Amino acid sequence: MTGSERGPRERMVFSAAQLIRRGGVTATGMRDVAAHAGAPRGSLQYYFPGGKEQMVNEAVGWAGRYAGNRVARFLAALPEPTPAGLFAAMVGQWTDEFLASGYDAGCPVAAATVDCAGTSAATRSAAAAAFATWTGPVAGALEEMGVPAGRAPALATLMISAIEGAIVIARAERDVRALTTVARELGPLLDASVVPPG
């Protein structure tokens, strides 16, 4: 997740996501992004002729792709794949980060939605797309574990909703309690939705 050793453009997109995660979209200045990425200020209007909105949208897209890709890795790391195990891994990524690095950073997609849903149609759409590229792999994984195809997308949405909400509560409380709670309470429900093959 270090995002170093890439081109200055990619570094800026990554830095934008990182700063949006912390203070929200409005509090994130373009000059701050360039500085955080170690990129020259003059590159801003060169790489992002669409202005701040373009930069924010790309950061949101990056975050969505990042979350989607993580699903496959979580799956591969599980000794035996179960829905509850996948959910615990997704939650664990957040509890680990909170406990290790503090509660200053949340989900950039949620931050962009909260700050821009009412003002920028493009950013709102980018956020919806990001949620879709996150929910898709989760639903696919559930299906592979034996969850009926008609149920998997709904459960994936439930999982991500619970995580997003628990992230917010955890940041407010400075405690991972909400995250561990949703993992514990939701796990049995998820595993119970698996239909044995045959």
Added chain:
Amino acid sequence: MTGSERGPRERMVFSAAQLIRRGGVTATGMRDVAAHAGAPRGSLQYYFPGGKEQMVNEAVGWAGRYAGNRVARFLAALPEPTPAGLFAAMVGQWTDEFLASGYDAGCPVAAATVDCAGTSAATRSAAAAAFATWTGPVAGALEEMGVPAGRAPALATLMISAIEGAIVIARAERDVRALTTVARELGPLLDASVVPPG
């Protein structure tokens, strides 16, 4: 929820919550709040000597109290109180508002957390308190319905986490799908946690 017919101070707190709901904390200017409340600009530094932070914190507190009070009303309106019924009512409040008034406004507590958790300890604390004054009545209601006392707070946290997350997704998608989904998928789990008396 109209907040009219109150003193100018209360109107400003209410207006602050209303504007924060839409654009986030950083995008909400104090002059905007006064204008939205129909209050004179000169009253800002008189009623809120603690500056913007004080105003935001009071708006967050107001929102928490509002959400907490709604729980008792939902309960009273239910023909026969069940956990799934309460949850459906809580979700229904949001789906109704989204369908009637559009997707421009979310939860002010979540917005304040996303925007200020890393920068203002007081606001972060106010958000945590708001979540507590919301979760408390929900847990109490569950308990009265027969949910074991040891389980009720956890389920209340799960309910609110799922709602908060679904609100964000719904706003991004401009669709109540996420909200109706969590209500449908979580309802049976909640009702199943009721232990018959005896």
Added chain:
DNA sequence: ATAACGCTATGACAGCCGTCATAATAGACC
């Protein structure tokens, strides 16, 4: 009448914001 008090009015301050215009640099290719 005079004083006190609750509230409002107004203007200014420094600072940051996104955006634009324009010039300068550096390297590659012919």
Added chain:
DNA sequence: GGTCTATTATGACGGCTGTCATAGCGTTAT
């Protein structure tokens, strides 16, 4: 060398921000 392209540098613009200082009004109380 000349030319073209890719990238960067720099400065300025208008506008908005939260905050402060200070004066003003209108009512009430003494």
